[in-house]
Amino acid sequence: MDINSLHSLTDCAVLANGVKIPCIGYGTWQTPDGEIAENCVKNAIEAGYRHIDTAFAYGNEQSVGRGIKRSGVKREDLFITTKHWVTERGYAKTVAAAETSLQNLGLDYLDLYLVHWPCVSKISPDWEEINLDTWRGFEKMVKDGKIRAIGVSNYQPKHLEILLNNAEIKPMVNQLEFHPGYIQLENVLYAQSHGMLVECWSPLGNGAILSDERLKNIAAKYSKSVAQLCIRFALQNGVLPIPKSTNADRMKANAEVFDFEISADDMDTLKNLPVFGFSNFLPEDAPADALANE
Numbered sequence: 001m002d003i004n005s006l007h008s009l010t011d012c013a014v015l016a017n018g019v020k021i022p023c024i025g026y027g028t029w030q031t032p033d034g035e036i037a038e039n040c041v042k043n044a045i046e047a048g049y050r051h052i053d054t055a056f057a058y059g060n061e062q063s064v065g066r067g068i069k070r071s072g073v074k075r076e077d078l079f080i081t082t083k084h085w086v087t088e089r090g091y092a093k094t095v096a097a098a099e100t101s102l103q104n105l106g107l108d109y110l111d112l113y114l115v116h117w118p119c120v121s122k123i124s125p126d127w128e129e130i131n132l133d134t135w136r137g138f139e140k141m142v143k144d145g146k147i148r149a150i151g152v153s154n155y156q157p158k159h160l161e162i163l164l165n166n167a168e169i170k171p172m173v174n175q176l177e178f179h180p181g182y183i184q185l186e187n188v189l190y191a192q193s194h195g196m197l198v199e200c201w202s203p204l205g206n207g208a209i210l211s212d213e214r215l216k217n218i219a220a221k222y223s224k225s226v227a228q229l230c231i232r233f234a235l236q237n238g239v240l241p242i243p244k245s246t247n248a249d250r251m252k253a254n255a256e257v258f259d260f261e262i263s264a265d266d267m268d269t270l271k272n273l274p275v276f277g278f279s280n281f282l283p284e285d286a287p288a289d290a291l292a293n294e
């Protein structure tokens, strides 16, 4: 992702297969299902977002789909991502899960489908084979024309290696937690060096880092909010941010990040802050209902 080519929400990064992806996504994690999610998505599209990110596990795909419809923006002008959940691993279940998400969203195709969490050795000794079987389901959906691009989320190099060594279609995206205070640089650089676009969830540390005095001081230098500083920080690291806000004014403000540049010194400071605001979500401590899969 070339930061110099980005000037608005409609400017795009390009995935390994040539698919264009708008440079800031609108996140819907923790957005309550129903009218709130529906209105948020409609408002976000009205505010200029063209990239919407949801997941089966967020429990709001149907409302997100209604918000998309109500926006009136043409399908081909939007980029829609959803994620496969941990209970649906394996080839056949994965294909069925993708179809269910399409139905929930009321769409004919997805722009991007992500594996939400890798299967790990703590869950099954066959974790590598399980991850590959799931991935084969993803590849089938691409071949059937139902998904334009596929990727993963929360994958570390050891989880990616098995896909990179065996997959017919390599993962094009890895979506990771990334914000000042938790940048997991090794994982970011590994994915980027293997041709993946890194996206980030919780670019604002899920709101928890926004009152940090160190961040406030840096943001003030640019007359920007901490949220804007964090979103720009992701972009300047070549990482595609997916901020979430349920508030229409904050949605708009979060997109005003193309009129300033964080200096190299401040980027250095932001990258090297000690860990804070970390969610404590790690693949090895996969969500509890991953166990229901076994």
Ligand code: A2P
Pocket: 027, 201, 202, 203, 204, 205, 206, 207, 208, 210, 225, 227, 228, 242, 243, 244, 245, 246, 247, 250, 251, 253, 254
């Ligand atoms: P709200 O939805 O009320 O705006 P993340 O994207 O890192 O997961 O962070 C999401 C959290 O940050 C939400 O609690 C959201 O609250 C809050 N948030 C999003 N944008 C802003 C902003 N510009 N200023 C303050 N809080 C924000």
